[in-house]
Amino acid sequence: MKFFLDTADLAEIEEAASWGAIAGVTTNPTLYARTGGKLSDFHNHIKRICEIVDGPVSAESVAMQRDEIVRDGLELADIADNVVVKVPTMVEGLAATHELARRGVPVNMTLCFSVPQALLAARAGARYVSPFIGRFDDISEDGLDQVSNIVGALSQYDFSDATVHGERIEVIAASVRSAHHVTQCALMGADIATVPFGVLKKMVQHPLTDRGLESFMKDWEKVQGA
Numbered sequence: 001m002k003f004f005l006d007t008a009d010l011a012e013i014e015e016a017a018s019w020g021a022i023a024g025v026t027t028n029p030t031l032y033a034r035t036g037g038k039l040s041d042f043h044n045h046i047k048r049i050c051e052i053v054d055g056p057v058s059a060e061s062v063a064m065q066r067d068e069i070v071r072d073g074l075e076l077a078d079i080a081d082n083v084v085v086k087v088p089t090m091v092e093g094l095a096a097t098h099e100l101a102r103r104g105v106p107v108n109m110t111l112c113f114s115v116p117q118a119l120l121a122a123r124a125g126a127r128y129v130s131p132f133i134g135r136f137d138d139i140s141e142d143g144l145d146q147v148s149n150i151v152g153a154l155s156q157y158d159f160s161d162a163t164v165h166g167e168r169i170e171v172i173a174a175s176v177r178s179a180h181h182v183t184q185c186a187l188m189g190a191d192i193a194t195v196p197f198g199v200l201k202k203m204v205q206h207p208l209t210d211r212g213l214e215s216f217m218k219d220w221e222k223v224q225g226a
C-alpha cells in the first residue's frame, strides 16, 4: 500500500516527505482554503507541492460543466508533470474525465460513494478513484465496507483498454479519519490511502513502543552511572 498526504499545507508535506512516508499528495478546495491561500496563488501553490513531492499531486477542478472541467484540467496538468486532475464523480465529471484521459491527462475521480460510480470512473478512463470513508460513516453508512466492495468489483475486470496510460485504475481510500481506517484498507487491498497529517502521525505511534523506549532509556542511565 502507498500513502498519499491529504493536505495542501506545505510544512506538513515537507515534514512527511522527510520521513520517506508519502508517495503523493491529494488536495481539495477545502484543504487549499485552509492554508489561507488566494485564488491567484493556487497554481503556484500546486507547483510548490509538485516540487516537494516526487509523485502524483491531485489538484481539483471546481468547474461544473464538462468543457470547463477539461479546460481547467488542461491548465492544471500544465503546472507540472506529476499533476493529477481531481474531478467529481458526476455526469459532467465522467465526460470530462473521458476527454482528459483521451488527451493523456491522469484523472482522480473524487467524491465516490458506490460501486457503480467507481465502475463508471474506471470505464471513463480515470487513473485513480477515491471512495470516501469518513463522510460515508458520517451518514451512518459503512465507509470501509464501501471501499472493500469497490476494491473487489474493480479487481474483477481489466480496464486498461479504457485508459491511454494502459495502467490499472488504482483505488485511493480517502476521507480517512483514523489509523484503524488505514489498517482495514490495507487488509482489503486498497492501493493507496490518502491520510491527513494527524492520522499519519498516529500511524507511527504505539503505547508499547513508548513504554519500551522509556524502559530502555532508564536502563541506559544505569549503565552510564555504573
Ligand SMILES: O=C[C@H](O)COP(=O)(O)O
Pocket (backbone or CB within 6 Å): 006, 027, 028, 110, 132, 134, 135, 174, 175, 176, 194
Ligand atoms: O477530498 C478528499 C478528502 O480525503 C476528504 O476528506 P474529509 O472527508 O476528511 O474532508
